[in-house]
Amino acid sequence: MTTRRSFVKWVSAAGSAVGLTGLPRLGEALELPDGIWTPASPGRARAPLNILILGGTGFTGPEQVDYALARGHRVTLFNRNKTRPGMFNGKVHEELVGDLNNDTSALAGKSFDVVIDNPTTAPAWVRNVAQQLKGRVRHYVFISTTSTYGNDQSAIGLNEDSPTAVLPSDVDPYTLDPQLLGRHYGALKVLAEKEVQKHYPGSWTVIRPCLIVGPLDRTDRFTWWPARIAQGGEVLAPDRPDDPCQYIDSRDLAEWTVRVAEGHELGLFNAIGPAHPFTIAEMLYGVRAVTTQPTRFTWVPWEFLQQHQVRPWRDMTVWQPPYGRTAGYQRRSAAKAIAKGLTFRPHAVTAKDTLDWHLSRPPAEQQATLEGRINGIGMKREAEVLAAWHARTGAG
Numbered sequence: 001m002t003t004r005r006s007f008v009k010w011v012s013a014a015g016s017a018v019g020l021t022g023l024p025r026l027g028e029a030l031e032l033p034d035g036i037w038t039p040a041s042p043g044r045a046r047a048p049l050n051i052l053i054l055g056g057t058g059f060t061g062p063e064q065v066d067y068a069l070a071r072g073h074r075v076t077l078f079n080r081n082k083t084r085p086g087m088f089n090g091k092v093h094e095e096l097v098g099d100l101n102n103d104t105s106a107l108a109g110k111s112f113d114v115v116i117d118n119p120t121t122a123p124a125w126v127r128n129v130a131q132q133l134k135g136r137v138r139h140y141v142f143i144s145t146t147s148t149y150g151n152d153q154s155a156i157g158l159n160e161d162s163p164t165a166v167l168p169s170d171v172d173p174y175t176l177d178p179q180l181l182g183r184h185y186g187a188l189k190v191l192a193e194k195e196v197q198k199h200y201p202g203s204w205t206v207i208r209p210c211l212i213v214g215p216l217d218r219t220d221r222f223t224w225w226p227a228r229i230a231q232g233g234e235v236l237a238p239d240r241p242d243d244p245c246q247y248i249d250s251r252d253l254a255e256w257t258v259r260v261a262e263g264h265e266l267g268l269f270n271a272i273g274p275a276h277p278f279t280i281a282e283m284l285y286g287v288r289a290v291t292t293q294p295t296r297f298t299w300v301p302w303e304f305l306q307q308h309q310v311r312p313w314r315d316m317t318v319w320q321p322p323y324g325r326t327a328g329y330q331r332r333s334a335a336k337a338i339a340k341g342l343t344f345r346p347h348a349v350t351a352k353d354t355l356d357w358h359l360s361r362p363p364a365e366q367q368a369t370l371e372g373r374i375n376g377i378g379m380k381r382e383a384e385v386l387a388a389w390h391a392r393t394g395a396g
């Protein structure tokens with residue numbers, strides 16, 4: 001299990017020569033200081049759980065499945081069998097096929113210790129599951145989002161008690177055109193959270209992650225940076241190096257979600273990393289540290305980026321201007337989740353694993369990333385903006 005706590009590791013190697021150097025002998029305890037992370041085996045859970053994962057084959061879901069299986073839990077999946085069909089062939093207890101929109105019949109008559117609900121945005125999806133499972137679930141864990149705090153996140157230190165987004169009164173969340181789910185994403189998630197609380201009173205957990213990053217993320221919102229920086233050369237970087245930066249690695253989120261289920265931790269939690277204030281420069285230099293091409297960053301002021309239609313988040317991914325309505329966007333609080341055992345991989349692990357995964361993608365997907373077809377400015381536009389900046393400043 002990943003841990004940031006002090007832990008004691010028993011030295012298993014023969015230790016006669018080791019002893020001479022002052023290091024522990026065989027069987028002696030080696031105490032590592034706080035903050036050391038090791039990719040150790042997850043270990044087995046004390047009591048195996050019967051877990052239903054709604055979704056499970058997209059991005060965070062597969063990490064939940066792997067971790068839950070490694071911990072010895074029984075895992076059932078429910079999805080449409082469209083995304084990565086066959087991904088867990090024979091590995092999970094059962095793969096149920098249905099659609100949260102209109103066909104949850106595969107869940108009829110079943111009971112679970114825990115449901116982890118990944119895909120839901122619309123409250124109707126929670127209701128549709130509850131029609132089959134209400135009274136048959138001990139713990140419902142709902143994956144929400146920090147977008148619940150709405151479009152204006154000017155407040156710094158947003159926490160679980162902060163106000164949330166409200167759906168316009170002329171929009172009916174139960175008859176909403178699925179095309180509009182994205183437009184009202186944060187407000188619908190708030191309503192879905194409430195639907196969870198209504199159907200599973202006293203036995204729910206709501207987890208609100210910020211930007212989730214890592215292997216399997218096809219949105220390129222973080223992947224852009226490892227993919228781009230691995231190419232080397234001059235890299236366009238947003239505004240000021242000390243601007244704040246937050247994200248959560250999908251493995252940290254998934255593993256903690258399973259531990260929340262094991263510990264029957266109830267309530268509402270932001271799930272945001274890293275554990276300490278982190279800057280956009282630390283993020284970018286950390287990615288550079290896992291690449292080999294010579295790279296240099298050119299930090300271009302936000303005013304100039306705006307003049308050249310370079311958008312935060314979308315083109316300069318991860319980054320949001322730390323003032324105005326996005327002032328608090330990268331400065332939210334995860335203190336409550338950290339107190340309940342949320343842990344974080346080192347940034348270098350996230351960067352390296354994301355890059356390795358990106359380099360394993362089909363060449364056309366890798367090319368699409370570098371062209372900025374999904375998120376990320378794209379190398380052609382990046383070069384144009386850098387040229388314009390150098391023309392303005394007279395720098396070479």
Ligand SMILES: NC(=O)c1ccc[n+]([C@@H]2O[C@H](COP(=O)([O-])OP(=O)(O)OC[C@H]3O[C@@H](n4cnc5c(N)ncnc54)[C@H](OP(=O)(O)O)[C@@H]3O)[C@@H](O)[C@H]2O)c1
Nearest residue numbers: 055056057058059060061079080081082083100118119212
């Ligand atoms: N990505 C981010 O940065 C971010 C940030 C904050 C919060 N979140 C939240 O994180 C959650 C987790 O997303 P994820 O993609 O990592 O989860 P996931 O469980 O790995 O993937 C989504 C799953 O949902 C299934 N699914 C989609 N539509 C369905 C439907 N109508 N009926 C049944 N199953 C359906 C998909 O399979 P099929 O296609 O085969 O049905 C897939 O298995 C989401 O709720 C999202 O709002 C994401």
